[in-house]
Amino acid sequence: MDVTFAGAIGGLAHAYVRAILHPAILNHSVRVWLLADHLGRQQGLEGEEREALAVACLFHDAGTAAAHDGPQRFEVEGADAASTLLRDHGWPEPLVRQVWEAVALHTSPGIAERMGTLPRLVRLAVLADFGRTDLIEAGDRETLARALARIPRLDIETALGDAVVAQALRFPDKAPPSSWPGGLLAAHRAHPDGTGVNPAFDTGYATIF
Numbered sequence: 001m002d003v004t005f006a007g008a009i010g011g012l013a014h015a016y017v018r019a020i021l022h023p024a025i026l027n028h029s030v031r032v033w034l035l036a037d038h039l040g041r042q043q044g045l046e047g048e049e050r051e052a053l054a055v056a057c058l059f060h061d062a063g064t065a066a067a068h069d070g071p072q073r074f075e076v077e078g079a080d081a082a083s084t085l086l087r088d089h090g091w092p093e094p095l096v097r098q099v100w101e102a103v104a105l106h107t108s109p110g111i112a113e114r115m116g117t118l119p120r121l122v123r124l125a126v127l128a129d130f131g132r133t134d135l136i137e138a139g140d141r142e143t144l145a146r147a148l149a150r151i152p153r154l155d156i157e158t159a160l161g162d163a164v165v166a167q168a169l170r171f172p173d174k175a176p177p178s179s180w181p182g183g184l185l186a187a188h189r190a191h192p193d194g195t196g197v198n199p200a201f202d203t204g205y206a207t208i209f
Contacts, residue, residue: 003030003151006037009089010054016085017058020065022163024154028129031148033057036125038136038144045117052095055082056102056122064163073174073181074164079103107180130157161198 005014018026036057040050059082063074070077079100086096102122105112112123128135129148136144161184168175168185175181180200187200 003034005033005051005054005058007048007051007054009086009091010051010058012089013055013058013082013085017062017065020067021062022064022159024156024159025061025064025163027151027154028156028160029058029061031129031151032060032122032125034147034151035128035136035144036121038140039124040117040121043117045121048091048095049117052086052091052099053102053118053121055086056099056118057125059085059099060103060106060122060126061160062103064160064167069167069170071171071173073176073179074167075104075107157197157201161201165198 003014005011014030017029021029033054036053037045037050040053045053059078061074061078062068062081063070063072063077063079068074068077068081070080072080079102082103083096083100086099098116098118101115102112102118105115105119106122106126109123112119114120124132124135133141164175164181165184165188168181169188172185175185177186183200184198187198188194191199
């Protein structure tokens with residue numbers, strides 16, 4: 001389906017992540033944008049701040065891509081990548097910082113929600129795409145569901161969990177024990193021959209996602 005990303009930089013962000021992300025993770029990122037944008041427009045989000053939200057949504061899992069498989073947690077690698085894009089295009093530092101926080105904190109329950117508009121919206125949109133139905137008003141759910149259904153999930157839970165674990169197996173410091181990546185890594189090590197959705201991903205719905 002045709003999706004717009006609130007401006008030229010949003011479009012550039014989409015073109016960039018489309019080239020590097022696993023298809024399932026890319027589709028998830030676009031769905032997160034549609035959900036976050038819906039919530040943001042209800043709060044009057046517009047202009048450059050709305051475009052910054054698009055960048056944050058599109059980059060929130062960019063750290064799972066080989067291009068950003070650095071020594072830090074995938075959330076931080078993605079946040080750094082998004083910040084670099086915005087700084088390279090002369091964006092104001094306060095918005096760059098908000099995007100960084102939105103990406104870096106999206107797996108941090110109870111923190112992202114209190115760090116400002118963009119971190120809160122990205123977190124809520126991720127929650128909504130992974131099954132939380134109470135975050136969207138009842139009258140809007142059918143319309144959003146139709147739009148989201150046109151962007152296939154492609155087993156995102158398996159693809160995302162596997163991507164995070166693959167990185168952590170190579171660089172264990174990317175998955176500290178108290179983090180969501182750490183939980184995925186521990187579950188994989190407990191059942192290394194397991195297939196499908198990582199058990200820690202499922203339990204993460206209540207605590208992380």
